[in-house]
Amino acid sequence: MQIEYWLEDESGKMVSQVVDIEIEEQASIKELIEKLHEKIGVSMYTELIVDKENIKIYLSHYVKVSPDEHGWGGIDDSSRMIKDFPKFGTNGLLSIYIENGPGLGN
Amino acid sequence: MVPDWVIEYDYHQGLDAKEISFHLEKGINILRIKNFPCEDLNYEKFIQVIGTPVHELRNNNGTGVFDVKVNKKAEAFKSLANSNLSLPLHTDCSDFEKIPDGLGLLCVNNSEQGGESTFAFLKTILQEMNPLQLEGLLDKKWHFRHQQGSIITYEKGEYKIRFDRVLMQSFSNLKNHEIDHLDALGELFEKYKVNMKLEPGDLILFRNDLTLHGREKFPQGEKRLFKRIRFHLK
Numbered sequence: 224m225q226i227e228y229w230l231e232d233e234s235g236k237m238v239s240q241v242v243d244i245e246i247e248e249q250a251s252i253k254e255l256i257e258k259l260h261e262k263i264g265v266s267m268y269t270e271l272i273v274d275k276e277n278i279k280i281y282l283s284h285y286v287k288v289s290p291d292e293h294g295w296g297g298i299d300d301s302s303r304m305i306k307d308f309p310k311f312g313t314n315g316l317l318s319i320y321i322e323n324g325p326g327l328g329n
Numbered sequence: 330m331v332p333d334w335v336i337e338y339d340y341h342q343g344l345d346a347k348e349i350s351f352h353l354e355k356g357i358n359i360l361r362i363k364n365f366p367c368e369d370l371n372y373e374k375f376i377q378v379i380g381t382p383v384h385e386l387r388n389n390n391g392t393g394v395f396d397v398k399v400n401k402k403a404e405a406f407k408s409l410a411n412s413n414l415s416l417p418l419h420t421d422c423s424d425f426e427k428i429p430d431g432l433g434l435l436c437v438n439n440s441e442q443g444g445e446s447t448f449a450f451l452k453t454i455l456q457e458m459n460p461l462q463l464e465g466l467l468d469k470k471w472h473f474r475h476q477q478g479s480i481i482t483y484e485k486g487e488y489k490i491r492f493d494r495v496l497m498q499s500f501s502n503l504k505n506h507e508i509d510h511l512d513a514l515g516e517l518f519e520k521y522k523v524n525m526k527l528e529p530g531d532l533i534l535f536r537n538d539l540t541l542h543g544r545e546k547f548p549q550g551e552k553r554l555f556k557r558i559r560f561h562l563k
């Protein structure tokens with residue numbers, strides 16, 4: 224299936240792309256997110272330096288739940304099936320925002 | 330005993346929002362309200378009287394409230410706030426274009442061991458800093474991820490601080506001498522660190538641009554829960 228994903232680029236601007244992921248809509252959103260990361264070559268976690276130690280932090284994910292530009296909603300239950308999520312991305316695609324920013328740091 | 334850097338109120342005795350705003354405006358103390366109800370909507374409504382909460386995606390159900398508690402899956406935490414690690418003194422949102430100047434932390438549950446909240450006041454730090462050090466901090470621009478700026482600024486007759494060692498180091502390539510500089514600064518801030526252990530129902534309010542805050546480490550199994558609201562003062 225085709226999905227749209229959003230990621231911050233190096234300048235901090237949110238950019239979107241459409242990718243094709245081999246997955247059934249009956250699969251869980253968790254599985255889709257794992258496959259998405261694999262496909263686009265972005266690690267599932269980032270590392271922060273805290274007191275000279277490296278700490279692993281998972282990137283956060285949000286789904287577009289309304290047509291509003293900022294209409295992102297959290298994923299409370301990652302075992303939910305893909306087909307149960309609303310599709311408010313471009314051309315009616317499922318849209319996922321991968322938060323890789325410093326929000327993870329505090 | 331209430332430390333002299335704390336102004337204490339009791340929710341049951343009624344709160345004067347004007348007085349609270351006045352003290353936050355001055356930004357000299359930490360305000361501690363005892364017996365505050367631990368409920369998101371009421372909490373946010375109260376903050377709305379004194380400021381405008383910042384709505385972030387990761388907050389609880391589109392509110393201004395974020396649950397600071399341990400959230401770990403396998404090897405990784407959901408965020409640094411969602412860890413049990415000690416957080417060195419910092420200001421929040423140092424990479425925001427407009428940094429929220431107010432911060433509220435409502436303790437629903439604290440850890441039995443550790444978990445003390447820590448603070449250092451810019452006013453105290455400035456009193457101890459030599460003029461050359463201060464000049465250096467006003468001049469040197471650092472990367473706060475996509476924002477560039479000084480650690481200390483002077484705006485409208487007032488010094489302000491922004492500092493987040495974790496963010497500054499994790500999201501930019503610092504040179505060795507810059508790391509040494511931040512180490513020295515961190516040590517200086519630590520010298521003026523005071524701490525307080527919050528009890529369930531304690532709400533603390535303070536200035537994010539005039540106070541550094543942090544917390545001590547606590548055991549991972551502890552059910553520590555603080556509710557955080559970042560806000561812009563009215």
Ligand SMILES: [Fe+2]
Binds near residue numbers: 329419420421542
């Ligand atoms: Fe913080």
